[in-house]
Amino acid sequence: MNDRLANARAEAGAFMERDHSQHPPAYAPGYKSSVLRAPKQARISFASTLSEKTGPAFGHNMLGELDNDLIVNYAKPGEEAIGQRIVVHGQLLDQNAKPVPNVLIEFWQANAGGRYRHKREGYRAVLDPNFGGFGRTITDENGYYWFRTVKPGAYPWPNGVNDWRPAHIHFSLFGSGFAQRLISQMYFEGDPMIAICPIVNTISDKAAIDRLVARLDMNNTIPMDLRAYRFDIVLRGRRSTFFENRPEGN
Numbered sequence: 001m002n003d004r005l006a007n008a009r010a011e012a013g014a015f016m017e018r019d020h021s022q023h024p025p026a027y028a029p030g031y032k033s034s035v036l037r038a039p040k041q042a043r044i045s046f047a048s049t050l051s052e053k054t055g056p057a058f059g060h061n062m063l064g065e066l067d068n069d070l071i072v073n074y075a076k077p078g079e080e081a082i083g084q085r086i087v088v089h090g091q092l093l094d095q096n097a098k099p100v101p102n103v104l105i106e107f108w109q110a111n112a113g114g115r116y117r118h119k120r121e122g123y124r125a126v127l128d129p130n131f132g133g134f135g136r137t138i139t140d141e142n143g144y145y146w147f148r149t150v151k152p153g154a155y156p157w158p159n160g161v162n163d164w165r166p167a168h169i170h171f172s173l174f175g176s177g178f179a180q181r182l183i184s185q186m187y188f189e190g191d192p193m194i195a196i197c198p199i200v201n202t203i204s205d206k207a208a209i210d211r212l213v214a215r216l217d218m219n220n221t222i223p224m225d226l227r228a229y230r231f232d233i234v235l236r237g238r239r240s241t242f243f244e245n246r247p248e249g250n
Helices: 033-037 206-210
Strands: 083-095 105-111 134-138 143-150 168-174 180-186 213-216 227-230
Touching: 083 206, 206 227
Parallel strands: 083 227, 180 213
Antiparallel strands: 083 143, 105 134, 105 168, 168 180, 213 227
């Protein structure tokens, strides 16, 4: 039945307000970059413009066949990326646990040795010639997404004398307009480096940190091939995923 003809009352009411106390402060000396980047004046709110609320729209015809397969999408023919082979999957949900379909999700990461393919990368780990570290997909009608990749390695960064980032994958979600973008990071269950990461430790709410951790999902592994991790993403509400470019709420 056409949704517009369904005999159901439309959802109404305001969005649930987020608990802003769970978000990290803009100025967090333990995270050295925030010392220079933190705003020194009060925030100013701007109304959205028409161009921000509309296009460009994204569609399935923009995606290549291998865009959600980081194991092979940068590899030479017949070759594959090196590392622990995994599949990451989950659902994009709204604050009422309803699926959000047709959302473009981009993801990028370091290789299995912890190195990014970037000209300014300073880590001495070796580049994998068959791993580009970037992919994208679109959520289906049930808000479901998945992609294949290799588990990224931890890497050092020039914050403190000996600071390392835990293994993580970056996520970017696009809405119906180009300016409607949310950015987050996903960590891996059981990684002891999460607790000592200066960036993670800017988040005081342990429950909010926990919502950034993907769970090992042995029920969806592919024997002798891929280990699975489940990472659901929630927009708005009390259980919202933390988005680093919208700490005030999305």
